[in-house]
Amino acid sequence: MNLRFTVDGVPTTVVIAAGESLMDVLRRIGKTSVKNGCDRGDCGSCAVLVDGRAVNACLVFAGQVDGTAVGTAEGLAHDGELHxxxxxxxxxxxxxxxxxxxxxxxxxxxxxxxxxxxxxxxxxxxxxxxxxxxxxxxxxxxxxxxxxxxxxxxxx
Ligand code: FES
Ligand code: FES
Structure with missing residues (x-):
């Protein structure tokens, strides 16, 4: 299916596989700040924002975030200035x-x-x-x- 969402403010469309996690999709599109530390919700290294709330992306099916705004650490800096x-x-x-x-x-x-x-x-x-x-x-x-x-x- 096509997943349409915004990632760090950029409208994004990605073809995803059934059962693919948000963590895997984000890493696949280059958001490698999203780390796979355990792949089972234990470590928090994959935490991202979905509509402003932090979630462990390894526990979220990518299909669940259709239409949302996802934020990663790569979107924190603005105009070359760190958050x-x-x-x-x-x-x-x-x-x-x-x-x-x-x-x-x-x-x-x-x-x-x-x-x-x-x-x-x-x-x-x-x-x-x-x-x-x-x-x-x-x-x-x-x-x-x-x-x-x-x-x-x-x-x-
Ligand atoms: S990779 Fe450890 S909580 Fe997601
Ligand atoms: S796990 Fe190395 S800085 Fe936190």
Whole structure:
């Protein structure tokens, strides 16, 4: 079937196979920030936004997102400028191998859209579905809190 959706703001049509996951389709069309860490919903490295809410793309059939807007980490930067979450992650040393990072970023985008001023416990809870084997969670949490501050300053 033809899947019609927008990916990082770009109207996109893809022929998909029955049962193909959103994760596999996104990677097939070049969105390789969407990582396959487990293929069964355990690690969060494939997290993307579907109409603004974070989902594990390996658990979603591609056919389910027809007509939606899907966002990946590759759509976060604009006009060559990193999103504050990306800048904070880089500046705060929150990226090591980076495998978990795109998924964490999408979980953080979802969190900050619902809760622009999260406390540490709320950030930790938002990241609970993401497994990082390298940096742990202290630096990613610090980075998300720093980015939340930057975004609030920009709005004021
Ligand atoms: S690859 Fe989707 S949750 Fe691990
Ligand atoms: S930075 Fe390597 S898994 Fe998180």
């Amino acid at each position: 504050p979450l990306q800048s904070a992650a880089v500046e705060g040393g929150a990226v090591q191998c980076g495998f978990c990072t795109p998924g964490m970023l999408m979980l953080a985008v979802d969190l900050l859209s619902r809760n622009p001023e999260p406390d540490e416990a709320e950030v930790r809870s938002a990241l609970s579905g993401s497994f990082c084997r390298c940096t742990g969670y202290v630096k990613p949490i610090e980075a998300i809190l720093a980015a939340a501050g930057t975004l609030l300053e920009r709005r004021s």
